[in-house]
Structures are given as structure tokens and as C-alpha cells.
Amino acid sequence: MVEWSENERSIISNIFSNLDYNDIGPKALVRCLIVYPWTQRYFTSFGNLYNAEAISTNPKVAAHGIKVLHGLDRALKNMDNIKATYAELSVLHSEKLHVDPDNFKLLSDCLTIVVAGKLGSAFTPEIQATFQKFLAVVVSALGKQYH
Amino acid sequence: MSLSAKDKEIVKAFWAKVSGRADNIGGDAVARMLTVYPQTKTYFSHWKDLSPSSAPVRKHGGMVAATITDAVNKIDDLAGSLLTLSELHAFTLRVDPANFKILAQNILVVLATMFPVDFTSEVHMALDKFLAALARALSVKYR
Numbered sequence: 001m002v003e004w005s006e007n008e009r010s011i012i013s014n015i016f017s018n019l020d021y022n023d024i025g026p027k028a029l030v031r032c033l034i035v036y037p038w039t040q041r042y043f044t045s046f047g048n049l050y051n052a053e054a055i056s057t058n059p060k061v062a063a064h065g066i067k068v069l070h071g072l073d074r075a076l077k078n079m080d081n082i083k084a085t086y087a088e089l090s091v092l093h094s095e096k097l098h099v100d101p102d103n104f105k106l107l108s109d110c111l112t113i114v115v116a117g118k119l120g121s122a123f124t125p126e127i128q129a130t131f132q133k134f135l136a137v138v139v140s141a142l143g144k145q146y147h
Numbered sequence: 148m149s150l151s152a153k154d155k156e157i158v159k160a161f162w163a164k165v166s167g168r169a170d171n172i173g174g175d176a177v178a179r180m181l182t183v184y185p186q187t188k189t190y191f192s193h194w195k196d197l198s199p200s201s202a203p204v205r206k207h208g209g210m211v212a213a214t215i216t217d218a219v220n221k222i223d224d225l226a227g228s229l230l231t232l233s234e235l236h237a238f239t240l241r242v243d244p245a246n247f248k249i250l251a252q253n254i255l256v257v258l259a260t261m262f263p264v265d266f267t268s269e270v271h272m273a274l275d276k277f278l279a280a281l282a283r284a285l286s287v288k289y290r
Contacts, residue, residue, distance in 0.1 A: 052268055109252065112256060116260045117259040117260065125179040125183060125199055
């Protein structure tokens, strides 16, 4: 089981309670689709993803970004059992959505960059380490049920 | 995934804008790498102080930044311009090349914190590709 210090818990809690999901969610997914264009393969039903401009203004992308970011709330509320918390979502991503789990890391890297951009120097190395640890645990849990 | 003419243009333009702070960028990136990926500290056991603001960390960051600036100027021949450094990393330092990716990620995070407006998705992608190309050039002499 993953161990979290009191300091780490409070860092994670602070980041998320000050996050504007409606801003950061879309930004993270948009960035992922632009920086790692092969990730667009999962969103053929989203319409126009032909260029960066189209992706940045696509309402379906924005909505999905918000949804995905809220998906992290589950981990927030269950820090001591993230693996079990995401079991169902892991099955979904594997059996229904057929998402290559490597993509979870790509999105998580983009989310880190977007949060870093938002917080600036307040995103200290220590905070970065804790945030990345949190995302790594979620990413691992999401990949757990693949077979 | 090779660097297109457009990628090179974007990298040169962005680096020109930020190179005034190159030393800080390098130092901050190395500091983050050591904090966020503690396994990287194993390569620096000869430093007395591995804290973010320590002299060896800042100095090393400066070296990394200077290399990047040089590489940007020689972007059409990365393998050639990094040959000596590749030999150094391969035969003397023997740094596992997986770590180049780690340092690259931290460089990108630093750029995001320092230049949130200029570090757009397009710039992010071009730089990600450039740093990957740098890493490949650094790995050339490994085996």
C-alpha cells in the first residue's frame, strides 16, 4: 500500500482545493492531444481535431478534460486505497475504451505542466514531487486491471 | 519523430526569448530532478550538498543550460555537436540514458513555471522533440 505523510496529504489537498477544474481540465487534455498527437486516436467522435486551434476550441475536448480531472477526486477522497478505488475505471479503460495505459502517463505529464504553469514558482520541487507521486499512483491503479 | 523545419524555428525563437535566464532554468531543472527523482542523486554522491540552492547544483544547471544553448545554435547537427559530451556520458560518467528523459521532463516543468504564457502547447511539443533529439545525440556513443 502507498504511504502518505501528513505533509504530502496536505500538499495534494491544497493543490486540488485551489484548482479551477473548468480551466485546468481542458488545458491538460488539449495539451496532451497537441503535444502527443497519437492520443487523438481515442477521440475520433469529437469532431474537428485537425490543428492546435481546432483542438483548443473544441467543446467536446473541454468537457472531457473537466470530466477526467474530476476523475481524480476519487483518489483525493480515498488516498489510502487508490488501487481499489480505480479498479472499475481500469476495467472500463481496458475492456471498453481500449486505451493503451502508456497514455495515462502522457496525460499526467501534461497535467503536471499545466499545474506548474498555473502555480509558477509556488510549484516547488517538493510540491512537484508529491503531485507526481500522486499522479503516478493513480496511473498505476488505472493500469492494474488490464490483462 | 525527427525535428521539422517548423520545430527548429519554434525552438530557436523560444530559446532566444528565454536564454537570458538559462542559468536559472538549468539550475532549477537539476534541483527538481534530484528532488522528484531521488534515484538520480546516485550520480552525484561526490557532491557534499545536493540541496536545490547548493553551489554544485546551480553550477551543474549552468553547464546543462549552456549545452542546450549551444545545441540550439547547432540544431542542424546535434549528433556532431554533442559527440564529445556523448563520449563523456558513455565512457566516463556512464549515466543510464533513461535519465536524459527525466531531466528533460524537469526542464519542461521549469519552463512552464517560468514562462506560462510563452510555453504554449506548440512550443511544448517542439521542445519535447528537441530534448528527445538531444538525448538521442547524447546516447550515440553508448554502444
